[in-house]
Amino acid sequence: MKYIEKLRNSGLRPTKQRLQICEVLFNSEKTFHFTINDLDQKIKKQISDKISLATIYNTVHAFEKKGYLKQIPINSNQIYFDTNISDHHHFYDLKEEKLIDLENADVGPINILKKINGKKIKSVEVLVKLED
Amino acid sequence: MKYIEKLRNSGLRPTKQRLQICEVLFNSEKTFHFTINDLDQKIKKQISDKISLATIYNTVHAFEKKGYLKQIPINSNQIYFDTNISDHHHFYDLKEEKLIDLENADVGPINILKKINGKKIKSVEVLVKLED
DNA sequence: GTAGTACTTTATAATGATTCTAAAAAGGTG
């Protein structure tokens, strides 16, 4: 199967649940943004087996740790994840409460002039809030 | 008093609790970042009267609505607020779990090239994650 | 294959930040 090696290579056993979650997350043309609740709904629609909510949490966190998912820094009562793990940015539509990808190319190069002693930059993320 | 007019001008009654919270938030030389829990601790240290947690929540939200405080978009189990309401950015030190201000001048000008139909840009915020 | 072991799933409970409730207190106005 498509995702068995991917999981094995990360030291994650390719269980039925994880493979099914992979299908839901990574088998679509487009990448997308989701909360755990969104994902739970999507799984219910696409998968006939039941996957417990605890497993969904566990799996999403495991995938995030392995770099298959990213968290998006945003203030919300739920955590937003992204299946687009490329270096990119986001619009946040305040009215629709929706995230929209903003590719690196759509943002001029960002040059952080200030340096912090003994620290390295791990990521630079831009959030552009949108209103009507 | 210093903050009575400020509150009245915003349509907020200058209660004892709000004035005391103003002292803690706005009377220091430097601006700072805080969670509600941080603020609760700070109030306990600096103010002899007890202020209920509900009032702290109410007041912080009222001040945010009036523009005296800003929320910082970041993934945490608590909401981070900023008494620095100027247009600026942040470092986030992942190990220390601390925010550091990054003035606009410390970030090159940011040019958002992509436009979203019918939407205006309300804010552009950069989060720079730091590791050792 | 079987046995042994570590990992995973699961239902359920616990946690904890935040919000809600509704009654008491305080502010503002005349």
Place this chain on the structure above:
DNA sequence: CACCTTTTTAGAATCATTATAAAGTACTAC
């Protein structure tokens, strides 16, 4: 002072997330 509105408050409720621990599954060694 009355009157009305806003605010404070203790405590309860909410709800996303995490922890627990027992049952199930995957892998390894023989």
